[in-house]
Amino acid sequence: xxxxxxxxxxxxxxxxxxxxxxxxxxxxxxxAGGQSLVAMMNLRVASPGLLVDIARxxxxxxxxxxxxxxFYGACVTHAMIEDRVGPDPSQGLMPKVAETLxxxxxxxxxxxxxxxxxxxxxxxxxxxxxALDATAIIEGWNGKKAVACKDFVTGIYETRLGAGEIIxxxxxxxxxxxxxxxxxxxxxxAGEFALSLAVAVRDPARGYARVVLGAADGPPLxxxxxxxxxxxxxxxxxxxxEAIAADLARAADRQFDTFHRSLHATAALRAxxxxxxxxx
Amino acid sequence: MSAIRxxxxxxxxxxxxxxxxxxxxxxxxxxxxxxxxLGCEHGVCGACTVxxxxxxxxxCLMLAVTCDDRQIHSLEGLRDDPIIAALRDSFHRRHxxxxxxxxxxxxxxxxxxxxxxxxxxxxxxxxxxxxxxxxCTGYTNxxxxxxxxxxxxxxxxxxxGKQS
Numbered sequence: 402x403x404x405x406x407x408x409x410x411x412x413x414x415x416x417x418x419x420x421x422x423x424x425x426x427x428x429x430x431x432x433a434g435g436q437s438l439v440a441m442m443n444l445r446v447a448s449p450g451l452l453v454d455i456a457r458x459x460x461x462x463x464x465x466x467x468x469x470x471x472f473y474g475a476c477v478t479h480a481m482i483e484d485r486v487g488p489d490p491s492q493g494l495m496p497k498v499a500e501t502l503x504x505x506x507x508x509x510x511x512x513x514x515x516x517x518x519x520x521x522x523x524x525x526x527x528x529x530x531x532a533l534d535a536t537a538i539i540e541g542w543n544g545k546k547a548v549a550c551k552d553f554v555t556g557i558y559e560t561r562l563g564a565g566e567i568i569x570x571x572x573x574x575x576x577x578x579x580x581x582x583x584x585x586x587x588x589x590x591a592g593e594f595a596l597s598l599a600v601a602v603r604d605p606a607r608g609y610a611r612v613v614l615g616a617a618d619g620p621p622l623x624x625x626x627x628x629x630x631x632x633x634x635x636x637x638x639x640x641x642x643e644a645i646a647a648d649l650a651r652a653a654d655r656q657f658d659t660f661h662r663s664l665h666a667t668a669a670l671r672a673x674x675x676x677x678x679x680x681x
Numbered sequence: 682m683s684a685i686r687x688x689x690x691x692x693x694x695x696x697x698x699x700x701x702x703x704x705x706x707x708x709x710x711x712x713x714x715x716x717x718x719l720g721c722e723h724g725v726c727g728a729c730t731v732x733x734x735x736x737x738x739x740x741c742l743m744l745a746v747t748c749d750d751r752q753i754h755s756l757e758g759l760r761d762d763p764i765i766a767a768l769r770d771s772f773h774r775r776h777x778x779x780x781x782x783x784x785x786x787x788x789x790x791x792x793x794x795x796x797x798x799x800x801x802x803x804x805x806x807x808x809x810x811x812x813x814x815x816x817c818t819g820y821t822n823x824x825x826x827x828x829x830x831x832x833x834x835x836x837x838x839x840x841x842g843k844q845s
Contacts (some may be wrong), residue, residue: 402722409683409700409746437688439742440723452748454698480736504812505793506730506737591811592811 404442411454415461415540415569418453422565423542424525427451431567433476435510436503437519440526461514461569464488465644473571475514483508490575491533494582494602498529501584504592514568520554520620523594525586528615531623532582532600533610535573541566551613554620577606583675585668597661599668601676603631614665618655624648636679644671690714690758698745705729705740707748708755716756716785720814727813730786731755737793756785763837764792767830775824779817787813793825800831831842 408427412418422429428450432438435456441447449514464487468486471490473482481487483499501518502525516526517537529539530550539546541563548561550571555561562568576579576582583601588594598615610632614622626644630636645666649657657665673679686695689712698707703722708714708731720726723742729740732754740755759765768788771777778784787810794800794809804822815823 403706404701404744407700409744411747411749434743435744435747436724436739439744442701443703443722443741452744456747503724505809506727506739506790507724507742509733509736510738518792520769588768591808592732646810 402443402445404439405445405448407442407449408451409454410451411457413458415455415458415567418567419452419540419542419565420457421453425576427618429453429565433512433515434478435515436507437515437521437523455567456512465668469575470572471575473513473573475518475568475570476512477514479503479511479513479516480505480516482513490573491577492576492580492582494529494533494576494584495573497584498525499542499601501525501592511575513571516573517550517553518560518568520556520558520560522563522619523595523596523598523616525595525615528598528613528621529584529600530571530573532587532602532610532613532614533576533623534609534611535571535572536604537568538570538572539563539566540569547572551611551621551623556653557619563665568676574607576602576604579606580604581676583672585671585675585678587664587668593627597664597668599665599672601627601669601672604635605632605634608632610676612669612676614669617652617665618657618661621623622648622652622655625651627669627673631673631677636673636677638679641670641673641679642666645673683746683749687747687748688752690754698771700744700746702745703741703742704731704733704738704745704748704753707745708740708753714755714757718782718785725814726783726784727790728783730789730813732759732789734797737790756789757773759792761791764795764830764834767828767833767837768792768795771826771830771833772823775822775829776824777818777822779815783813783815787791787815787823791823794827795831795834800827803828 430449432452461476466488483647535550587597595616601612604611612624612627682697717730720728
């Protein structure tokens with residue numbers, strides 16, 4: 402199908418973009434790579450009145466580094482991350498994730514900020530950025546705020562992004578060279594949205610460990626008991642299965658059927674195994 | 682309507698487009714460049730894959746208005762490209778075509794795989810083609826043809842950075 406009629410603006414600065422978004426009754430929506438939004442417009446599940454194109458705003462397209470963090474402009478594409486354009490804070494996790502995300506033609510245009518802002522429950526970045534303890538930097542007409550990615554997604558396609566606000570950057574703390582991670586995406590076909598997605602990050606040098614489940618019928622789910630096990634580094638397989646089962650049972654708001662519960666348990670165990678040493 | 686200036690298959694153009702017009706429809710309807718096929722129109726089938734600034738992109742997921750100042754190549758514009766030439770030859774010899782609907786975009790995606798050095802094994806090629814659906818061939822001949830073209834291109838030493 403074809404999109405409904407829409408207006409288009411390509412502001413030259415962030416403040417101009419924010420001003421456009423703040424105008425009343427425009428039904429404005431931010432477009433960056435458009436790899437989800439244009440598909441939704443083609444299917445007419447989205448019919449914005451005005452597209453505010455931020456893809457070429459200065460500063461939103463680069464990766465920069467400080468002592469302990471790497472800043473990703475919101476419009477950094479998945480392909481740039483896959484190709485390791487700029488520093489990688491994640492010891493290879495983020496390039497690996499990018500490589501599994503949709504298809505190269507989509508990765509060339511789709512952006513990390515757009516993926517996070519849309520908050521598709523099966524998307525990769527919301528779960529991965531939560532596992533990396535990343536922070537989203539958000540700007541609106543009334544100022545700037547920082548939200549931990551772990552808390553950013555509040556529901557299916559629901560986030561803490563307010564009306565007229567834009568994710569401008571994502572701040573990812575650097576893993577130490579000793580850190581280990583696990584990443585498991587279960588899908589029927591390469592590039593499809595995940596049926597289950599598990600990310601485990603363990604960084605003993607920073608005393609940090611977190612295991613997060615994606616495609617989990619809601620926002621990324623932090624597996625608390627499993628994360629505590631992950632921190633230990635050496636894990637007994639039986640204890641790991643128990644912790645994962647307990648975490649899944651504790652998530653009372655999720656409707657896991659037997660099939661998906663089993664997929665999630667498998668993905669989480671595999672990711673944990675990659676990030677730790679599991680004794681059989 | 683919005684004014685855009687862009688380069689299409691080597692020619693500098695400027696025209697007016699409605700913001701809702703997709704790049705695919707711009708190519709097909711206005712410029713009669715019908716190698717760009719429209720299958721699903723939501724980014725799944727890959728039949729509309731073209732090059733935007735040298736990189737594959739879904740022409741159905743790009744609004745023409747966002748192509749201002751960009752370089753677009755449809756398959757028609759890659760006639761003299763050495764990698765496309767090698768692929769054309771191997772697709773022909775290996776019979777990697779059946780109905781032909783997916784073929785133009787297969788060639789563009791395959792060219793990108795070869796150019797980026799991602800056509801080194803059958804597994805790699807299959808992974809790289811996941812975004813291009815073919816409902817006829819079962820992919821076997823396409824994968825064989827791409828592997829062969831990759832070898833030809835490597836032998837010609839023409840693999841890197843060539844783009845008309």
